[in-house]
Amino acid sequence: MIELSKAEFEVLDALWINYPATASQIIERLSGEKQWHEKTIKTLLGRLVKKGALSFEKEGRQYIYTPSMERAEYTLKESQNFIERFFSGRIAPLVSGFAKSEQLSQQDINELKKVIDDWEKQQK
Amino acid sequence: MIELSKAEFEVLDALWINYPATASQIIERLSGEKQWHEKTIKTLLGRLVKKGALSFEKEGRQYIYTPSMERAEYTLKESQNFIERFFSGRIAPLVSGFAKSEQLSQQDINELKKVIDDWEKQQK
DNA sequence: AACTTTAGATTACACCTGTAATCATATTTT
DNA sequence: AAAATATGATTACAGGTGTAATCTAAAGTT
Structure with missing residues (x-):
């Protein structure tokens, strides 16, 4: 598995919003969120390329970046x-921890029910 | 929040099994799992103390360590x-990702249902 | 043509991490 | 008592990380 640092992930996440994209577009997207210097973001882009999380094509003097995997794939x-x-591979204890500490809203519950519902339909 | 590295967490996790405990007990517990040198584990214990994740009392020449928080608290x-x-604070998309990639077993589903059930009883 | 700006490449640097080895000292063994 | 052992403290050291600054060359501006 490609291992990304927190900062690297955030840059990649900005690219996932819409790609391919240039460095300046990514910098633009991050400008609201983070107080990162442009140089910092370029460093992170370079590290992402080195780790194989991004690829790029040259377009004149610029690079056009593309993520080398989908967000859902990475987050999974x-x-x-x-x-x-943290939970020996079992997902319920995580959800249960949230429930116990009152971190679950009715909306979360509804969404979870739907996930379960869909799963059960799938099984048939 | 106290930030622990992977290795630090594993040492703390060995302490959570049963505490308070001495360094040698912790080393003993980890000996099956990890190929860590005793010195490595002691370094990690020292770092955990420095980060405030552990406290200790002297018992003769040894230290008796105690975690400074519960496992459930930390994992929450x-x-x-x-x-x-990764999911903007919403838990369902995580579970949904598992479902879509067929990572959920019937047991997981049953456990999740129980969590939801308990939550709903709690609400009344 | 000279000057300025801009893109990416290279370098920087302190702190964190994994993984110990060495040091100082107290305790146990011989 | 001397030697071996065990405990924690200190030191080590390469690679990762956050956060840029500097360098180099191309492109745009005057």
């Missing part, structure tokens, strides 16, 4: 990893 | 953090 792997590390 | 915070970073 991170989630599995997380749940493995 | 990590979970919130994780879900915030």
Whole structure:
């Protein structure tokens, strides 16, 4: 699994919003969120390329970046990893922890019910 | 929030199994899992103390360590953090990602249903 | 043509991490 | 008592991370 740091992920996340994109577009997208210097973001883009999380094509003097995987694919792997590390691979204890500490809203519950519903339909 | 590295967490996790405990007990517990040198574990214990994740009392020449928070408390915070970073704070998309990629077993579903059930009883 | 701006590449640098080895000292063994 | 052992403290050291600054060359501006 490609291992990304927090900052690297945030840059990639800005690219996932819409791609391919240039460095300046990514910098623009992040400008509201983060107080990062432009140089910082370029460093992170370089590291992402080096790690194989991005690819790029030259367009004149600029690079046009494309993520090398989909967001859902990446977050699924991170989630599995997380749940493995903290909850021995079982997902219910995570949800249960939220429930116990009153972190679940009615909306969360409704969404979860729908996920379960869909899963059960799938099984038939 | 106290930020722990992966290795630090694993040491703390070995302490959570049963505490208070001495360094050698912790080393013993980890000996099956990890190929860590005793010195490595002691370094990690020192870092955990420095970060405030452990406290200790002297018992003769040894230290008796105690975690400074409960496992559930720590994993809840990590979970919130994780879900915030990857799913904008919503838990259902995480579960949904698992469902879509066929990572959910019937047992998971049953456990999730129970969590929802309990939550709903709680609301009344 | 000279000057300025801009894109990416290279370099910087302190702190964190994994993974110990060495040091100082107290305790146990011989 | 001397030697070996065990405990925690200190030191080590390469690679990762956050956060840029500097360098180089191309492109745009005057």
